[in-house]
Amino acid sequence: MGVAPSLSDRLTEAILGIIRDADLGPGDAIPSARELAKRFELTTPTIREALRKLEATGAVEFRHGSGTYVGPTINNVVLANPHRPPITKNSVLELIGARLLIEPAVAAQAARVQAAAAPAPSGAGAAEEGAAAEGEAGSHGAGSGGWSLEKLEAAVTNALTPPGGPAFALNFHVELAAASGNPVVEELIGSLLKVRVREQQQIRQLYDNRKRDYEEHRAIFEAVKSGDAAAAEQLTREHLDHIRTAIEAAAFPELP
Amino acid sequence: MGVAPSLSDRLTEAILGIIRDADLGPGDAIPSARELAKRFELTTPTIREALRKLEATGAVEFRHGSGTYVGPTINNVVLANPHRPPITKNSVLELIGARLLIEPAVAAQAARVQAAAAPAPSGAGAAEEGAAAEGEAGSHGAGSGGWSLEKLEAAVTNALTPPGGPAFALNFHVELAAASGNPVVEELIGSLLKVRVREQQQIRQLYDNRKRDYEEHRAIFEAVKSGDAAAAEQLTREHLDHIRTAIEAAAFPELP
DNA sequence: GTGAGCAAGTGATTTAGTCACTTTGTGACT
DNA sequence: AGTCACAAAGTGACTAAATCACTTGCTCAC
Numbered sequence: 205m206g207v208a209p210s211l212s213d214r215l216t217e218a219i220l221g222i223i224r225d226a227d228l229g230p231g232d233a234i235p236s237a238r239e240l241a242k243r244f245e246l247t248t249p250t251i252r253e254a255l256r257k258l259e260a261t262g263a264v265e266f267r268h269g270s271g272t273y274v275g276p277t278i279n280n281v282v283l284a285n286p287h288r289p290p291i292t293k294n295s296v297l298e299l300i301g302a303r304l305l306i307e308p309a310v311a312a313q314a315a316r317v318q319a320a321a322a323p324a325p326s327g328a329g330a331a332e333e334g335a336a337a338e339g340e341a342g343s344h345g346a347g348s349g350g351w352s353l354e355k356l357e358a359a360v361t362n363a364l365t366p367p368g369g370p371a372f373a374l375n376f377h378v379e380l381a382a383a384s385g386n387p388v389v390e391e392l393i394g395s396l397l398k399v400r401v402r403e404q405q406q407i408r409q410l411y412d413n414r415k416r417d418y419e420e421h422r423a424i425f426e427a428v429k430s431g432d433a434a435a436a437e438q439l440t441r442e443h444l445d446h447i448r449t450a451i452e453a454a455a456f457p458e459l460p
Numbered sequence: 461m462g463v464a465p466s467l468s469d470r471l472t473e474a475i476l477g478i479i480r481d482a483d484l485g486p487g488d489a490i491p492s493a494r495e496l497a498k499r500f501e502l503t504t505p506t507i508r509e510a511l512r513k514l515e516a517t518g519a520v521e522f523r524h525g526s527g528t529y530v531g532p533t534i535n536n537v538v539l540a541n542p543h544r545p546p547i548t549k550n551s552v553l554e555l556i557g558a559r560l561l562i563e564p565a566v567a568a569q570a571a572r573v574q575a576a577a578a579p580a581p582s583g584a585g586a587a588e589e590g591a592a593a594e595g596e597a598g599s600h601g602a603g604s605g606g607w608s609l610e611k612l613e614a615a616v617t618n619a620l621t622p623p624g625g626p627a628f629a630l631n632f633h634v635e636l637a638a639a640s641g642n643p644v645v646e647e648l649i650g651s652l653l654k655v656r657v658r659e660q661q662q663i664r665q666l667y668d669n670r671k672r673d674y675e676e677h678r679a680i681f682e683a684v685k686s687g688d689a690a691a692a693e694q695l696t697r698e699h700l701d702h703i704r705t706a707i708e709a710a711a712f713p714e715l716p
Numbered sequence: 717g718t719g720a721g722c723a724a725g726t727g728a729t730t731t732a733g734t735c736a737c738t739t740t741g742t743g744a745c746t
Numbered sequence: 747a748g749t750c751a752c753a754a755a756g757t758g759a760c761t762a763a764a765t766c767a768c769t770t771g772c773t774c775a776c
Binding site for chain 2: 253257279285286388
């Protein structure tokens, strides 16, 4: 078993080693392909193969004429398949089903974290479990820079902004996952959403649930803010269930 | 935006198109690099770059001297980062935290599916929510071939088998996710576990919780089998919590 | 200053060929 | 007839030296 640790696999590891030894983060430039070729005593096509592998997982990024740079997802433990199969109505429903299974628990955890951080303003009876504050994030998260409750609120109001508006990049569900305090969960939800960005836009065009989305997002936000885990969980479940029934009712341009 | 749809990105898409048009599945051979070079009127290094990208995500597999084959994860929507950062104790805890958040809900869903499939043997009061049977799987799942309850039981007894034993590939938590009926959830859990296979082995060597694992797995299995969602959820939570405290107490060879 | 234009650095791709490995089938030997 | 050794064909792995395309920054005229 494991007879072949070989290949240009070692090269990708070596390049990752260079990146980590130099403590490079997303956006930083890495040595050019020719430079690496010289350093490893290989030729550029070989180097490029290794770099392409790293590119496929978002570990590095090519910019023609400029250089090669560290990618945004180099520290991810899980990622969305960039070579995903063509979307079907069924696969979209499976995706929603998965989110319906995990996001309510995420919302509840976010509320618990919030309740532990703030000195409980109005004590609603929602302490259903022990595991409260998971504490600090290891700083190598998936882009959650500052404190998350503010970003979460920004993401709420964002549901009404047109594409291209301010801070359109913020997604409520991703920010909600970030508020749970666990960067892996944030990656998970982010990956799940990234798979269907194109379909998301399609759905948004088909009918206008943006106002309802906004209201439901706000309700969830309020529940999280007040530390009511049970309410956050239930509201999130209902919200996703609404989306699911909407998708079920929708007639897709492409359906198998 | 999106000014550059170009690159050898189109090549990877085209190759994926070939695979899907020919309806090739994992294990099937794809045209050789030279053949593809001729077909696309390109040169082999260019083709190889595209193939390397596909290799990085498990869409294709190289076998030196034999050929190139369709990989096992070509239909995944989410996957474990093959170029994952070095593991730290904190990152392992984050991983467990994420599983602690989602797996109890997965176990509960598996129990609900089971309760809906079998005509409730002993009606325990566990119907806390509506969403029951999600129905058929789209057949393009992540390896769950036959019916899952049997495989789940096989995975239970497997906790005691030494490495290299029969059906060692089966993992209880992955099979549990499969039993939830949602292939995306199965992928998710599988990816989460794949990230730390090396650490899993390390932990298993440090101290022997295999017997306790076995007993807890069996308890969860029984709860799922009897359709008791609440029990399955709670038992899974406790099981993962035990693992977490064990990891917290462990002294890792490498710790930052 | 401001802008046009040159030059260096970098990625993108080609071309032509060699080496290493796997598979398969043929043939000789038993 | 059965089995083993070996050769041939097909394939991936990699090299070598170029050329083209793009970006960036600098310089120099205006």
